[in-house]
Amino acid sequence: MHLIVSHWHCPHCDVGGRDPDPEPTCWNCGAVAVVTARPHAEGGPPALTA
Numbered sequence: 001m002h003l004i005v006s007h008w009h010c011p012h013c014d015v016g017g018r019d020p021d022p023e024p025t026c027w028n029c030g031a032v033a034v035v036t037a038r039p040h041a042e043g044g045p046p047a048l049t050a
């Protein structure tokens with residue numbers, strides 16, 4: 001199972017990517033990346049709304 005849960009962007013490096021980690025870090029500089037989207041797998045559980 002390989003679910004992509006985060007699309008992210010690093011403002012320091014101007015790079016982005018996709019990561020199964022809900023709080024991804026930049027592969028280039030190691031900083032906490034800015035999550036731009038959190039797609040959910042079809043048929044998966046609903047997102048928490050807390």
Ligand SMILES: [Zn+2]
Pocket residue numbers: 010011012013014026027028029030031
């Ligand atoms: Zn970076």
